[in-house]
Amino acid sequence: MTSPTATETVTTTGVGGSPQRPDGVRKVRGEFAYASDLWMDGMIWGATLRSPHPFARIRSIDVSQALAVAGVHAVLTADDVPGENRYGLELADQPVLADDTVRYQGEPVALIAADHPEIARQAAKRVRVNYDVWEPVTDARAALGRPTWNMLHDTAAPATKISRQSAHLHPKGNLVRHLKLRKGDPEPTADVVVVGEYEVGMQDQAFLGPESGLAVPAADGGVDLFVATQWLHADQRQMCSALRLPPEKVRLTLSGVGGAFGGREDLSMHVHASLLALHTGKPVKMVYNREESFFGHVHRHPASMRFEHGADRDGRLAYVKAEIYLDGGAYASSTPAVVGNAGTMGIGPYDVDNVAVDAWGVYTNNPPCGAMRGFGSVQAAFAHEAQMDKLAAELGMDPVELRCRNAMREGSTAPTGQLIDSPAPVEELLRRVQALPMPVDRSGELDLRAMPGGVSNTTHGEGVVRGVGYAVAYKNVGFSEGFDDFSTARVRLEIVGGEPVATVHTAAAEVGQGLETVEQQIARTELGVERVVVQAKDTQVGSAGSSSASRQTYVTGGAVKAACEAVRASLFVLVTGPTDLRLEGGQVVSASEGVVSSLAELLGDEIIEDTVQWRHRPTFPVDPDTGQGVAHVQWAFSAHRAVVDVDTELGLVKVVELACVQDVGKALNPPAVVGQIQGGTAQGMGLALMEEIVVADGKIRNPSFTDYLIPTILDMPPMQIEVLEYADPHAPYGLRGVGEPPTISSGPAVVAAIRAATGLPLTRVPVRPEHLTGM
Amino acid sequence: MRVNLTVNGVAMQADDVWEGESLLYVLRERLALPGSKNACEQGECGSCSVYLDGEVVCACLVAAGQAQGRSVRTVEGLADGERLDPVQQAFLDAGAVQCGFCTPGLIVMVHDLLQRNPQPSDPEIREALAGNLCRCTGYEKILDAVRQAAEVKAT
Numbered sequence: 001m002t003s004p005t006a007t008e009t010v011t012t013t014g015v016g017g018s019p020q021r022p023d024g025v026r027k028v029r030g031e032f033a034y035a036s037d038l039w040m041d042g043m044i045w046g047a048t049l050r051s052p053h054p055f056a057r058i059r060s061i062d063v064s065q066a067l068a069v070a071g072v073h074a075v076l077t078a079d080d081v082p083g084e085n086r087y088g089l090e091l092a093d094q095p096v097l098a099d100d101t102v103r104y105q106g107e108p109v110a111l112i113a114a115d116h117p118e119i120a121r122q123a124a125k126r127v128r129v130n131y132d133v134w135e136p137v138t139d140a141r142a143a144l145g146r147p148t149w150n151m152l153h154d155t156a157a158p159a160t161k162i163s164r165q166s167a168h169l170h171p172k173g174n175l176v177r178h179l180k181l182r183k184g185d186p187e188p189t190a191d192v193v194v195v196g197e198y199e200v201g202m203q204d205q206a207f208l209g210p211e212s213g214l215a216v217p218a219a220d221g222g223v224d225l226f227v228a229t230q231w232l233h234a235d236q237r238q239m240c241s242a243l244r245l246p247p248e249k250v251r252l253t254l255s256g257v258g259g260a261f262g263g264r265e266d267l268s269m270h271v272h273a274s275l276l277a278l279h280t281g282k283p284v285k286m287v288y289n290r291e292e293s294f295f296g297h298v299h300r301h302p303a304s305m306r307f308e309h310g311a312d313r314d315g316r317l318a319y320v321k322a323e324i325y326l327d328g329g330a331y332a333s334s335t336p337a338v339v340g341n342a343g344t345m346g347i348g349p350y351d352v353d354n355v356a357v358d359a360w361g362v363y364t365n366n367p368p369c370g371a372m373r374g375f376g377s378v379q380a381a382f383a384h385e386a387q388m389d390k391l392a393a394e395l396g397m398d399p400v401e402l403r404c405r406n407a408m409r410e411g412s413t414a415p416t417g418q419l420i421d422s423p424a425p426v427e428e429l430l431r432r433v434q435a436l437p438m439p440v441d442r443s444g445e446l447d448l449r450a451m452p453g454g455v456s457n458t459t460h461g462e463g464v465v466r467g468v469g470y471a472v473a474y475k476n477v478g479f480s481e482g483f484d485d486f487s488t489a490r491v492r493l494e495i496v497g498g499e500p501v502a503t504v505h506t507a508a509a510e511v512g513q514g515l516e517t518v519e520q521q522i523a524r525t526e527l528g529v530e531r532v533v534v535q536a537k538d539t540q541v542g543s544a545g546s547s548s549a550s551r552q553t554y555v556t557g558g559a560v561k562a563a564c565e566a567v568r569a570s571l572f573v574l575v576t577g578p579t580d581l582r583l584e585g586g587q588v589v590s591a592s593e594g595v596v597s598s599l600a601e602l603l604g605d606e607i608i609e610d611t612v613q614w615r616h617r618p619t620f621p622v623d624p625d626t627g628q629g630v631a632h633v634q635w636a637f638s639a640h641r642a643v644v645d646v647d648t649e650l651g652l653v654k655v656v657e658l659a660c661v662q663d664v665g666k667a668l669n670p671p672a673v674v675g676q677i678q679g680g681t682a683q684g685m686g687l688a689l690m691e692e693i694v695v696a697d698g699k700i701r702n703p704s705f706t707d708y709l710i711p712t713i714l715d716m717p718p719m720q721i722e723v724l725e726y727a728d729p730h731a732p733y734g735l736r737g738v739g740e741p742p743t744i745s746s747g748p749a750v751v752a753a754i755r756a757a758t759g760l761p762l763t764r765v766p767v768r769p770e771h772l773t774g775m
Numbered sequence: 776m777r778v779n780l781t782v783n784g785v786a787m788q789a790d791d792v793w794e795g796e797s798l799l800y801v802l803r804e805r806l807a808l809p810g811s812k813n814a815c816e817q818g819e820c821g822s823c824s825v826y827l828d829g830e831v832v833c834a835c836l837v838a839a840g841q842a843q844g845r846s847v848r849t850v851e852g853l854a855d856g857e858r859l860d861p862v863q864q865a866f867l868d869a870g871a872v873q874c875g876f877c878t879p880g881l882i883v884m885v886h887d888l889l890q891r892n893p894q895p896s897d898p899e900i901r902e903a904l905a906g907n908l909c910r911c912t913g914y915e916k917i918l919d920a921v922r923q924a925a926e927v928k929a930t
């Protein structure tokens with residue numbers, strides 16, 4: 001079979017350098033094995049039958065016709081789940097296969113294994129499911145406001161069209177989490193008050209590599225799963241429970257991952273393929289197509305928000321009040337943590353004495369929502385940044401100046417009461433992004449390709465107005481609110497063929513961001529060796545936590561660094577004499593005496609290996625009544641400027657340029673950092689202008705790349721990027737997480753620019769042409 | 776059915792091909808050439824771009840039977856042994872590869888673009904690559920890669 005192999009490159013570049021990624025050559029040659037590329041002799045294909053209804057009771061399932069199709073090996077339903085038929089990242093509330101109730105359109109109901117993917121799909125159509133269809137609950141506020149009518153997950157649900165037996169999981173009803181935050185004066189006053197209501201549509205991660213994997217039944221009754229994921233050990237925990245197998249019999253290996261962005265934090269085909277493999281005794285491959293992918297992972301929570309900002313005449317914020325509703329859809333996924341982020345950081349990176357925020361995460365029959373890059377902060381940023389512009393206009397003040405007057409800085413107190421105890425250069429980011437040169441105005445030359453509408457030839461400049469907008473944002477790095485957030489690294493040092501070689505083994509998912517490169521760089525710097533092998537990511541080493549929350553370079557990077565330090569300490573024990581030692585260029589060097597020994601001489605045949613579990617500073621849960629507490633370990637900040645041209649007659653927008661300044665503490669790999677900022681910026685712009693899963697009556701209307709549009713190379717403008725490095729003294733190398741902030745600040749800057757161009761309030765994203773033309 | 780075709784200069788044969796199968800499926804699942812990618816399988820992303828008799832097509836939109844007797848060149852057939860094609864090298868050097876799922880399709884597309892237009896302007900590059908989605912990079916480094924490849928090829 002094809003499977004991921006250990007990767008190795010030889011370079012001289014450590015922390016702060018820009019070595020090539022170890023998977024790069026295979027990726028450009030088309031030889032890198034993604035999850036959908038896996039293949040094994042005798043393997044068969046799995047397919048999923050999904051509910052066409054957002055809310056229904058299953059009366060019966062008849063699989064006999066499907067089983068009779070030639071080439072079909074198995075058809076499985078909820079009855080075939082050997083363990084707990086409930087899983088979830090934070091709350092185990094989601095069925096592996098629907099038992100008596102389906103709560104969203106696309107919920108898995110049955111599984112088919114067959115010789116060919118098409119046979120499996122055709123057989124799926126022959127599974128007869130008899131549904132009682134109910135009216136779905138589709139509005140987050142209604143779901144809370146009318147709890148007796150809407151109780152999706154409540155035994156009590158006594159309403160007309162909803163059966164009493166329908167829902168029985170969450171006795172607390174449709175509220176997943178309410179975060180209540182209160183800081184300062186409960187009844188503050190202000191000279192100037194602005195109020196606004198805002199909405200954010202449902203965004204999709206739209207990673208290009210579809211959900212896929214290969215499950216191989218093992219002789220010990222267990223299963224080996226090769227899969228594209230973000231967190232092998234969280235998958236393993238949930239799989240063990242559903243399969244009723246101990247962890248040593250559920251072994252996972254990361255296959256090539258075609259992007260993630262939060263959408264692979266929950267299980268997709270993991271348990272399904274494993275069930276089929278264990279049932280048939282054959283290797284089972286599952287690959288979602290693009291349509292199924294839209295149903296196969298969680299999305300970004302849509303939000304409706306109401307903000308009130310009060311300030312004095314000089315623009316000093318007196319207070320901010322916010323109500324944030326996040327539609328979590330049918331199952332919890334990571335909704336509680338998304339609510340935590342939206343609540344604790346909902347007013348943006350500003351220093352405000354009086355704050356009152358309520359954030360709610362709610363169950364509905366809409367598609368389940370969970371992690372996506374920016375995680376709760378993206379939604380809030382559209383509101384808090386729109387409010388800052390609105391307040392600036394009310395005060396007749398420059399919007400950047402207003403932000404700077406209220407900017408959070410080192411020593412500020414966050415709305416949670418937590419001290420900001422590392423650099424927070426919010427003002428500097430804003431001043432710098434404002435000072436970057438403006439794009440050249442080319443409106444004199446007629447190039448259709450630079451016009452809104454492009455070569456569709458919709459305008460030659462008439463009706464086109466330019467606007468400039470700014471936004472700033474921040475994001476917590478790592479898991480917050482008391483989560484035990486750790487990573488494990490095993491590092492080995494040995495002599496191979498006369499040369500020192502370090503081997504790094506972690507379970508941290510390389511999803512494209514370049515983590516393997518960073519692992520190599522750290523080992524090179526800490527051990528002074530050229531050759532670093534990064535072993536395949538699997539569950540044979542302890543958990544690394546998730547490749548999410550901008551945390552892996554910090555936490556797994558920290559673990560690799562700590563494991564290297566442990567190896568180094570064991571190595572120095574072998575040295576007799578000087579104690580002022582370091583490793584450099586394959587040699588042990590003493591500060592006072594120079595080269596002491598080469599690693600080859602010192603180590604000989606000895607192998608030094610250490611495994612270290614590494615944690616960042618602890619965080620703590622917030623107070624349930626006030627939201628006060630030391631909830632976060634680190635924040636990362638970015639600011640954007642957007643320049644847009646808007647064709648006001650047709651409502652078409654051309655983003656002319658995006659500029660970003662971001663503080664990354666320390667850039668471990670500068671080009672990779674810039675790549676993260678560019679890609680994150682694109683996703684934020686996508687949400688501002690075009691990306692929305694359109695859901696009507698609980699059903700997705702656009703599950704394809706024909707109808708769900710992500711930015712193309714024609715949509716993306718040139719970007720100016722400036723990276724600052726103000727070390728965080730608490731973090732390894734002073735680094736800050738990088739991946740998420742640009743996704744948070746780019747979208748609000750784009751909308752601000754369109755507002756500046758058109759004068760329209762624009763309270764909903766994505767901004768559609770009809771919002772601009774008033775049609 | 777049986778399909779005979781030449782892939783990367785090698786005569787190949789796929790047996791038991793079902794009518795509805797695409798060229799992409801045959802390459803990936805029957806001929807052990809999974810380099811061409813399957814991001815959408817409906818002609819919207821360009822990740823499956825291959826040369827078919829010298830023209831770049833979306834392999835997911837070509838029925839397997841249509842490839843009978845024809846010549847296909849995929850991303851796996853661009854390098855000269857160990858030596859990468861300048862376009863592949865430029866994607867590496869420019870940092871245009873993150874997850875890399877878009878990369879094979881883009882590399883084939885750029886390979887074709889530079890044959891037709893060795894010195895494309897930025898707007899021309901953008902137009903040529905408008906059908907190739909990338910979710911990771913924001914395209915800036917892809918533009919860099921194309922400019923670098925053009926430069927290398929010119930010297």
Ligand code: FES
Pocket residue numbers: 812813814815816817818819820821822823824833834835836
């Ligand atoms: S897979 Fe062929 S165009 Fe997307």
Ligand code: FES
Pocket residue numbers: 208258259512871872873874875876877878908909910911912
């Ligand atoms: S690098 Fe991931 S889609 Fe382009």
